[in-house]
Amino acid sequence: MFDMDPVLMSRLLTTMTLLFHIIFATLGVGVPLFISIAEFIGIRKKDPHYLMMARRWARGFVITVAIGVVTGTAIGLQLSLLWPNFMQVAGNVISLPLFMEVFAFFFEAIFLGIYLYTWDRFKNQMIHWAFSLPVVIGGGMSAVFITTVNAFMNTPEGFTTGQDGFVTINPIQAMLNPATPTKVFHVLASSYVTVAAILATIAAFSLLKKKSSEYHKKALKLTMMATFIFAILTAIAGDMSAKFLAKEQPEKLAAAEWHFQTEEGADLILFGWLNEQDMPVGAIRLPGLLSFLAHGDFSSEVTGLEEIPEDERPPLWIHYMFDLMVSIGMALVLIPLLYLILMKTKKWNEHHKWMLRLIVLGGPLAMLSIEFGWIYAEEGRQPWILRGL
């Protein structure tokens, strides 16, 4: 039409769709967990505030699910229309997890419908609560299945290649490829921390506007404790992801860390920029920490980019994506930690104006971190769509 390169336009369109879709996908995975927790506490404590939380979160959730259906359909469509040669080759392998992802989503959607329409219908409130469990599980499982597909693009396994593409396909082995465990863990943990942080943002924002609402104070306490726990799990999962990369996909780690020469006791380089000789300047250097991140040992050897053929190296700007993701990850541990300290210390006030303002920032930052994480993971796979094949 406008004479743009179809490859470039396909990449841009896919990027735009994924950046938009991931917001709703993340909410779709995480929100049900918090609906379920809130209703459970509400029933056990006989506290209407928590029951109201579950109701209101569920009500808002429906809107985001509806948008997620549209953007998810767009992704499915674009996968086939923009990447036909990829689907022709990989379709034999990934159709199973793709189908299971759709199935898990329907499972989630059907039980969400039942959940929404059966409030106050059961004498035993726990029966209603039980209907939230398939929603939580369905959301989690759709993340698991779709993440196996992404993992497969990074470390394809479970087939032999013959004359015309893949033969002797083992789709289960393909789903359980080396990238799957750490990716699934990191995707789930980061979804839960992001939703916890966003719900905390809403509570803190409401408290800033109208002070002393018991409802919002309870919501804030619940979501802050969840943010703290899931932020720690996200960081642990991220650390495991880095160790996976060091072993199986070293170019993605090396490009992100501006690690050019293979060496022992490698420093971790934070931010900064590259001069004409591709030397990092203006960066913070943490001695030995890259070796520790890569292998759990400060003096271990980390593969540098020099060992990767030049036309197989990912772009170096992903350094910033990685650093921003990790920085936000640290903030998501520290903000709730500060809140919890203020809460536990009698003469301090955890609802101080500045504490609340900090918490308000947390939700948007967490969602940004999801975007940075995906940009890093996807750009770090370049130039491959199926790595190494």
Place this chain on the structure above:
Amino acid sequence: MRVEEAATTSPYVDLMFIFFFLLYATLATVGIIVLRKLFRNNPVEVELEKKYPSIEKGDS
């Protein structure tokens, strides 16, 4: 398989880009408007009193 080997050769992807951009912009706008309406017109204090009248006033 490299990314450029996998992509379509259709010359209409740029048109599709514009179409999808408008779709997402619409979705985002409508989504935000609906969510705001949903919660602005139904504040939690009012809803708590309606659903759980047993709750003490000023306690919400």
